[in-house]
């Protein structure tokens with residue numbers, strides 16, 4: 001039932017892009033395709049449904065009505081937004097609110113096609129799915145029941161890809177998948193090449209799961225074993241450096257595959273007693289156990305500037321509210337499978353992150369690629385991590401810890417108890433950042449002024465407001481300048497703009513790959529889950545450059561890396577603002 005909108009509720013003040021996106025994909029529609037709610041009703045529907053969960057907890061200091069208004073104000077201030085499925089589905093019949101799922105793929109026809117079906121149900125509800133195909137027997141292995149031969153992980157991935165193509169996510173989002181294969185799977189070479197042809201596996205991002213022994217073998221220049229997962233038999237050896245080189249070459253050609261550091265991800269697994277993490281969600285920021293789901297939310301740093309720094313008091317307030325919000329979402333959400341409901345409610349992972357970081361730096365006059373920029377990133381994320389844990393502890397007192405708490409690493413380290421097995425994740429915020437009108441995630445701006453293509457060929461033209469304000473203040477604003485910036489994207493080589501502005505208003509392509517990666521590592525240091533980040537490289541970057549980036553990511557403690565060389569052949573499955 002749609003919640004009745006109180007008459008005195010403030011009306012959201014939306015930017016033009018947000019209006020277009022909300023109307024196209026988020027507002028509830030009737031059978032005739034016309035919206036049956038306006039933007040105010042949308043945010044109230046979400047606030048009301050999420051706050052209503054408060055009644056489950058007699059120890060809560062909040063009245064649901066008061067909390068609904070607080071959540072509403074928080075969202076329409078755009079200081080915090082939950083992930084898209086929550087905005088689309090909270091308080092509706094579908095009711096599926098999480099963006100991220102990992103579904104296991106077992107080594108039998110039954111299990112493979114169950115996974116295809118489960119993925120379809122999840123896509124229909126607006127969620128994205130990650131799979132490890134590492135358990136599937138390699139191509140040409142014997143199949144006991146028929147005496148035939150197996151077709152291997154890559155050929156089954158094509159079935160998942162086709163199924164995804166057919167299910168438009170809830171009529172709203174295009175399905176997104178992550179496909180992972182361990183580097184010691186016998187079909188690894190075929191997997192690394194599986195997106196070679198343009199358009200192949202177009203609904204997949206793919207990543208190779210690198211292990212610690214593999215990385216050591218690369219370092220030593222040694223061979224390593226390929227192991228058939230179903231029989232544990234050795235299926236030959238490959239030279240680790242040659243495989244690493246092939247990974248680098250393919251990433252140089254097309255951006256795919258990415259890499260994840262599997263052992264490192266599992267070192268941070270808060271509930272190892274429940275099993276190993278084998279995959280992440282589609283954009284890589286959320287490692288999950290099989291059948292786990294996670295809902296995300298993002299704080300908008302662009303609105304949290306105070307004087308010449310950050311408004312820490314306000315950041316603390318919104319972090320605590322956001323954690324309560326996201327914890328309520330877990331119970332408000334209807335999951336497409338009982339196994340998922342069980343897993344999610346026993347670990348209660350949430351992923352609070354940030355957007356608008358580049359906009360904050362612009363306002364503070366701090367270059368993204370500077371020591372000060374990195375220091376600020378660490379300080380902010382350290383603060384959010386600490387406060388989100390404090391909020392989760394508070395909720396554990398009110399509501400009890402997550403049911404698997406005693407089996408978690410926190411119990412053995414005598415931390416907590418916490419309400420949530422994880423609290424922080426940095427999402428790409430592809431759509432959320434459009435709604436909030438800020439820079440996405442922790443990325444630098446792609447351009448200071450550009451035309452954004454969203455959905456069905458519509459075009460939205462944007463100029464960064466902080467940039468406009470700064471050039472006006474420096475008295476060098478002119479139509480000619482703005483045209484030049486729109487054409488070039490960057491101001492690095494526009495020499496009549498003052499030097500200090502050129503230093504602060506840097507864009508993705510002005511920043512060295514090393515600086516991109518250092519920023520990812522700075523945020524990762526204080527994030528439970530992972531950080532969505534693309535390391536942008538200029539078109540003339542070499543394969544050697546990518547090798548160095550991969551190695552540096554390993555040394556800096558990142559959980560994975562995605563590189564994108566300007567102008568290389570494929571578009572990514574989820575580009576900023578695309579397919580939202």
Ligand code: CDP
Nearest residue numbers: 083084099127128283427428429430431432
């Ligand atoms: O901004 P929004 O909440 O729409 O999403 P995001 O932060 O760009 O992406 C977060 C996660 O949502 C991704 O990693 C995917 O798991 C999922 N997603 C999806 O399934 N399909 C999309 N078209 C976009 C995102």
